[in-house]
Amino acid sequence: MTLDALIEALLFATAQPMSARKIAEAVSHSPKDVDDALNALHERLESSGSGTRLVRSGQTVELVTHPDAAGVVRSALKQELHGELTKPSLETLSILAYRGPMTRPELEQIRGVQSSLILRNLMLRGLVEQKEDVRLGQPTFGVTVAFFKHIGLAGAEDLPDYAELRGHSAVEQALQELVASDEKSA
Numbered sequence: 131m132t133l134d135a136l137i138e139a140l141l142f143a144t145a146q147p148m149s150a151r152k153i154a155e156a157v158s159h160s161p162k163d164v165d166d167a168l169n170a171l172h173e174r175l176e177s178s179g180s181g182t183r184l185v186r187s188g189q190t191v192e193l194v195t196h197p198d199a200a201g202v203v204r205s206a207l208k209q210e211l212h213g214e215l216t217k218p219s220l221e222t223l224s225i226l227a228y229r230g231p232m233t234r235p236e237l238e239q240i241r242g243v244q245s246s247l248i249l250r251n252l253m254l255r256g257l258v259e260q261k262e263d264v265r266l267g268q269p270t271f272g273v274t275v276a277f278f279k280h281i282g283l284a285g286a287e288d289l290p291d292y293a294e295l296r297g298h299s300a301v302e303q304a305l306q307e308l309v310a311s312d313e314k315s316a
Contacts, residue, residue: 133159134171141184141193145246149189211254222248223257223273227286228295231261231272239307 131139136157141148148156154164168191172184181199185192195203215223218241225240226232238245249271252258257277261270278285286292 132170133157133163133167134174137164137167138171138193141191142182143244143246145193145250147187147190147192150191151189153191207254211251216248218243218245218248219252222252223277226258226271227273227277227289228292231263231270233265233268233270235268236265237271 137153140153140156150161150164150168153168154161157164159167168184168186172186174180175182175184181196182193183196185194221241222237222245225237229240234245234249237249249258253260253271257274257280258271259274261272263270273286278288283289286296289295
């Protein structure tokens with residue numbers, strides 16, 4: 131796989147702006163190689179008529195939908211934002227309500243699957259927010275006051291079996307494994 135294709139996959143999976151430095155760390159290449167690959171990716175997306183574009187803003191880059199696809203994307207997102215919550219969305223909300231705030235990697239360690247798009251959708255719905263706290267070099271996410279209003283509770287302490295589930299040993303073990311693997315890779 132080419133470096134520009136690898137970066138494209140990374141930007142798609144994270145679904146958020148990333149600095150060139152973070153990209154270089156993630157793909158284990160020099161900043162110069164990453165800059166060249168970003169230029170190649172930008173050129174490829176523009177010349178191929180792709181439904182996505184690479185946007186640079188200061189030191190960050192982001193993969194976004196092409197403006198010509200705005201109507202279709204808006205319609206699909208509107209349905210997604212106003213429809214019922216999916217099982218993965220409910221699972222994510224439950225984890226964040228009982229264990230949050232937590233980083234995306236911590237959430238993914240517990241769920242066992244990639245969660246960027248679910249987090250984005252829950253943030254668009256106003257049920258999850260990105261916190262200013264940073265752990266493991268990542269921002270943290272937690273449920274909002276609107277989430278608790280939506281379910282008719284005053285706060286996390288009012289959740290069923292909150293004290294027992296917040297400190298569940300299986301979850302603690304999964305999070306400790308993440309920290310251990312992060313320390314080994316550092």
